[in-house]
Amino acid sequence: MENKEINEQCGKQTIKFNHPPVIISRASTVGEMEGQGPLASYFDQIETDPTFGQDSWEKGESEMVRRTVELAISKSGIEKEKIRYIFGGDLLGQLIGTTFGLKDFDIPVFGLYGACSTCGESLSLAAMTVSAGYADYAIAATSSHFGGAEKQFRFPLEYGNQRPLSATWTVTGSGAFVVARTSTEQPMNSYPRISAVTTGKIVDYGVRDSMNMGACMAPAAADVIYQALEDLSLKPNQLDKIITGDLGKVGSEILIKLLRDNGYDIEKQHMDCGVEIFDNSEQDTHSGGSGCGCSAVTLAGYILHKLDEQEWKKILFVPTGALLSTVSYNEGETIPGIAHALLIEQGGGN
């Protein structure tokens, strides 16, 4: 027991699970813009009404979360009563997207905020919780909404402000995952498993440009990817993909350079959800997609599909977040970043 516990602490920031929890079901819901993008066919639900039948963007985001969690539960085949926790969060102040989306599920809730890294934070804590035996099933759910995010962080949409090419486009989307405990008796090898989690530190390079989030987040992504590779004694070429959340084109270039300077060349393996989710030439989304929902729906839809198909067998999933509010920004604070890494594998047991 004692040893088993100790063994899970792996290097400086990583936990390696002796019985890796598995993702037994997931669901994704996106808005119209994402539904016209290159990953459209991988999403479960595409809603063309930006308010999801409600009377505001924020209420629409909550309805999107509700639908997504409901679908993830029904796809899992598990009775709702057996799901012991929901780990959830979004970008809106005081997590109102999550609160009103989850309030009627009658399941204990841990509210989380890691900006756009929240998908990684919620999956990490859900995995840690079930692997410790605190629950047999836990849900990780995150979301973001273009209209609500622009209204909160930038300009009213009606104002039609110009967007610099370094700006990203907040994804309207929600991803939910049912994470299940495994054991020697029940390895559940057919599901994608979370083998390890590396929790990120807040990294501040002093960037202050809220229209260049990629540059704000890249150092945090580089930091946590470096630590995950070190802690797990992995070389980039031992992974099929290293997938960041929403660095976009600009941030991705910085990430690759930062890691190259630290002895790791991830250019071949690197992929960014924000770059994949929109077709910039067609959709004019500039540096790419962003938001908690960006990495969540790309994982739930596209990435786990690739693992199902065994096209990829071992990936590092690294949602990235920029830690700012309009208040901190307007008071002249920098924009620190944070990122959390998950080693997700498919096939075979352990």
Place this chain on the structure above:
Amino acid sequence: MENKEINEQCGKQTIKFNHPPVIISRASTVGEMEGQGPLASYFDQIETDPTFGQDSWEKGESEMVRRTVELAISKSGIEKEKIRYIFGGDLLGQLIGTTFGLKDFDIPVFGLYGACSTCGESLSLAAMTVSAGYADYAIAATSSHFGGAEKQFRFPLEYGNQRPLSATWTVTGSGAFVVARTSTEQPMNSYPRISAVTTGKIVDYGVRDSMNMGACMAPAAADVIYQALEDLSLKPNQLDKIITGDLGKVGSEILIKLLRDNGYDIEKQHMDCGVEIFDNSEQDTHSGGSGCGCSAVTLAGYILHKLDEQEWKKILFVPTGALLSTVSYNEGETIPGIAHALLIEQGGGN
């Protein structure tokens, strides 16, 4: 191993720890108003400058968090490098109080939001994390600031609006706790231990009055206290105290009635941090104190002192949160509540 894990799941919503984690050190920092209140002598640091030497309330809150975490670490005698995680949160949108307060500690961070219940949420996750063996030491840190909270949720202080008697006064304060893993070899019985945690659900009774937070949170507090007592097969008279976070006078009356209607009379044991921290007759704080900092500094200062003195040996600590933002409120949403319960004991082993 498997059995041990299963055993920790206790009833519907509770985890009972076989090796209860202990709070090996704690620190509290408060503002001038709290420093003039009845609990003044129990706090570690009282700062009379509302901006803590910075140029804004928000930066002041971050400085308060930084000082508090630093003190908790130094009081623990543990090298910073051995502390594997910080679980932290505050009331400000996108957790800027926490972000800028923690960013230079170089320790992995899980950002949390449970409104004023965040102290309970952070201590629960820190306890679950160390007890599972994921860390030997983890920190739980929360904060709130009167000026920053009024500016964000209510009116500019300069406006001098009238406050109804049901309104609470946001505490300027931060509490930080170093939670340590125990084992058969190292029971560390001399420290207060977290024996069990009961995680709350979001409870919505449809209350819409943001000036009556107590009424919004009381149903959630009643729900989680009821479940903790059921899951742990405890009667109120087996506890020295049942301590809610910031229901204030109004909310406390509702809580006691709701639990009485459900077969538990907690009137003798009940205490509310928000009622204790200010002297309403002298300080004109109406229904009492509130904010993440309210329950955090009362636990770090007053409550754990009572446990040190063995005046109390077994308490249920129940921080309470109201889940709203100005956006959700102005869009006509209700104000749901959430609360998390921790069974904290002193003396003897386990």
